[in-house]
Amino acid sequence: MNPSQFLGIELNPRAAAIADLVIWIGYLQWHFRRFGDIPPVEPVLREYKNIECRDAVLAYDGKEPDVDPKTGKVRSRWGGRMMKHAVTGEMVPDPINQIPIYRYINPRSAEWQEADYVVSNPPFIGNAWIRERLGDGYAETLRKAYKDVPDTVDFVMYWWHKAAELARANTITRFGFITTNSIHQVRQRKVIEFHQNQKNPICLIFAIADHPWTDEGAAVRIAMTVGQADSSNIVRVAQLGTVVQEVEAGTPEDSADRVEIYWESSGQILSNLRSGADITKTRTLQSNQNLVSRGVMPGSDGFQVQPSEIGCVEPDLLRTYFNGRDLLHTSRGHLIIDTAGLDENILRLTYPKTYQWLLERVKPERQTNNDPKLCREWWLYRRANTILRAALDGLDRFIVTAETAKHRVFVFLDSMVLPDNRLVSITLSDSYFLGILSSKLHICWALASGGTLEDRPVYQKSICFDRFPFPDPTPDRRQQIRELGDRLDSHRKRVQAQHPEVTITAMYNLLEKIRAGQELSESDRAFNNKALVSTLKQIHDELDAAVFEAYGWDDLKAEGQIKSEVDEIILERLVALNAERAEEERNGLIRWLRPDYQAPGEIQTQQIIEGIAEVEVESAIAPVEQQKLPKAFKDQLAAVRDLLRTQGGEWTVEQIAAQFKGATRQKQTILTCLESLEALGIIAKHGEDSSDRWYLAELQKAS
Known part of the structure; x- marks a missing residue:
């Protein structure tokens, strides 16, 4: 073995030279550890030129200023220089400071040297910073060159994608990367899922989803992943690591030595860098659609x-x-100008003071923006979120949670409050839903599915909410959860009203300590007496128990169970329930959470949510001849229901089937409809087996 076997690509010439030197230092250290004082072969240092100084992901023949064909001018963007505004005295972008945007000639995916293994720690550049750090032209060219990579991913995922392609083609044996720990967020892991779902897929054989790291002196969180072709027989049992202890020491190296990791063997590591229940395979539920949105982006x-x-x-x-800071820490008391729906003339004539305020403070920034719409409509928000505004119409309050936060907390806000883009807004005003979302079951689901940013969990609505299967409780249980949800929200707000310095984060920091059984300090006890955190714990405990009962999972309430095992059971059951709900929806049964908004005017053939919608008994004309049995399941349900409503009496499956053309051959379909209508409380039956007779449930109530 010698340094010629270690290949590399580095864009920075100085870093490339250092990398070459480090390889030689490592080689010589290895040599003397193995061979003692026997000197290495002369000459000791050799020039192998195995560290290539070039771009590792994008190759091109050259670059030139990008000329706009419409104007004939070189495209440019603001260069970052600020100037003092003559009127406000505030620092604003200098519109004269422009830098050119480049066009890359013959761009393509970079080729890597032939190797057996690929190991890398690519640049930590988030998706939002790719344009800022690398330039508009580079960002646009990179995304065009990698058509299979979503535009939403961080820079490191282009390395990951390229290595996975080589592994699937059996060009390399294995690859390993240190990346930001956001790799297991929904938008990042699409790259992993892509390669796990191809004909010759890759499999992960090693992963640590969240590990402390130092980047240019700053503490960050990283993930480690190792992959190989699934067809490879080198490693079949994967190793999944979880950091269980971190200790701050004098140096980053000493701190790293004291990190403790719990290892477990797994048959499969999923794209979210977990094993066990596969949340990534769950389906979006129609019942949860159009209710959740991020706030506005001014x-x-x-x-x-x-x-x-x-x-x-x-x-x-x-x-x-x-x-998020207003929600979880101390409110800044900020107000914001909301010009949604106003054109420039109306704003200038009707609200002249506001117009001048925005003219002086917003327009100078927008003049340097590359988005022509933002430059043209400078007085409007970047994202006014008309969807959220429509969903809030008619509500007096709604639920919010910080998109990224240490603790997953759900709180009611008044509908007149305008939420920021980093708040996830859930347009439900019933405290029953606040109770479900605040329960252990939903928190467990959200933590497992949403990923993390550094060391803070991220709530991503597309999987944390849209795929979450809500329970189907009895009216009494629903009311109990509703009351507990109200108690939870009122308790926290009452404490903060009496003690404005108490924050939500501080409450839940202490709650976490109490739950862990840690001994409280004097300051902790004093804070507990003020913030009433023990009472907060009691409310959460009662709420968790009620929600377990709502799902029918009373067995998970017992004390003394191992938390990790209970969490895994919760996830397995929720994944199974998601599949059950998705199947119901394919058959036309949708359990709308807010039917008056989500499905206005639709005939409700599913169970009605108490207090939100009522079933009206529809009058229908008795059929004088056989009707055709509809094809859609929800229409079949309606047809059978209307038959029993109009004809009255008791019916067997055979008698009902005889009322529809060709339905005698579809007795099982009729039986499925009857069983579904019975489960929904619309009809009832008596008798056993083949002698079952079905009748309208209202007749039973009347008798």
């Missing part, structure tokens, strides 16, 4: 107004503005 701090500045703008356009 796109400029110039829209915000301090309480002392209210007189500078018309109050009609001001709204309270909340972000």
Whole structure:
């Protein structure tokens, strides 16, 4: 073995030279450890030129300024220089400071040297920073060159994708990467899922989803993954590591030595870097659709107004503005100008003070933006979120949670509050839903499915909410959860009203300590007496028990069970319930969470949510001749229901089938309809086996 076997690609010439030197140092250290004081073969240092100085993901023949064919001018963007505004005195972008955008000639995926193994620690550049750090032209060219890689991923995933392609083609034996720990978030893991679902897929044989790291002196969180072709027989049992202890020491190296990792063997590591229940295979449920959205994205701090500045703008356009810090820490008391739906002329004529405020504070920023729409409509938000506004219409409150936070907490906000883009807004006003979302079951689901950013869990609505199967409780159990949800929200707000310095984060930090059985310090006890965290724990415990009962999973309430085992059972059952709900929806049974908004005017053949919608008994004309049995399941349900409503009496499966053309050959379909209608409480039956007779449940109530 010698340094010629270690190949590399590095864009920075200085870093490439250092890498070459480090390989030789490592080689010589290995030599003397193995051979003692026997000197290495002369010459000791040789020039193998095995570290190539070039781009590792994008190759091109050259680059030149990108000329806009419409204007004939070189495309450019703001270069980052600021200047003081002559009127406000605030620092604003200097519109004169422009840098060119380049066009890359003959761009393509970079070729890597022939090797057996690939190991890399690529640059930690988040998706939102690729344009800023590498340039617009590079970002656009890179995304065009990698058509199988989604535009939403971080820079490191282009390395991961390329290595996975080589492994699937059996060009390399194995690959391993150190990446940001966001690799297992939904938008990042699409790359992993892509390669796990191909004809010759890759499999992960080693993973640590969240590990401390130091990047240029800053503490960050990283993930480690090792993959190989699934057809490879080298390693069949995967190793999944979980960091269970971190200790801060004098140096990053000493801290790394004290990290403790719990290892488990797994038959399969999933794309979210977990084993066990495969949440990634769950389906989006129609019942949960169109209810969750991120808040607004103003796109400029110039829209915000301090309480002392209210007189500078018309109050009609001001709204309270909340972000994650306002929610979980101390509210800043900020107001924001909301110009949604106003054109420039109406704003200037009707709200002249607000117009001037935005002219001085927002327009200078927008002038340097490359988005022509933002430049043209400078007085409007980057993202006004008309979907959220429509969903909030008619509600007095709604549920929010911080997208990225240490603790997953759900809180009611008044519908007049405008949520920030980093708040996930759930447009449900019933405290029953706040109770379900705040329960151990949903928190377990959200933590397992949403991924993390650094060391903080991320709530991604597309999987954390849209795929979550809500329970189907009795009216009494629903009311119990509703009352507990109200108690939870009221308790926290009452404590904060009496003690404004108490934050949600501080409450849940102490709650975490109490749950873990840690001994409380004097300051902890004093805070507990003020914030009433023991009472908060009691509410959560009662809520968890009620939600377990709502799902019919009373066996998971018993004390003394190992938390990790209970969590895995919860996930397995929720994944199975998601599949059950998805199958129901394919058959036309949709358990809408907010039917008046999600499905207005639709005939409700599914179970009606108490307090949200009522079933009206529809009058129908008795059929005078055989009708055709509809093809859609929900239409079949309606046809059978209407038959029993109009004809009355008791019916066997055979008698009902005889009322429809060709249905005698579909007795099983009729029976499925009857059983579904019975489960929904619309009809009832008596008798046993083949002598079962079905009748309208309302007749039973009347008798």
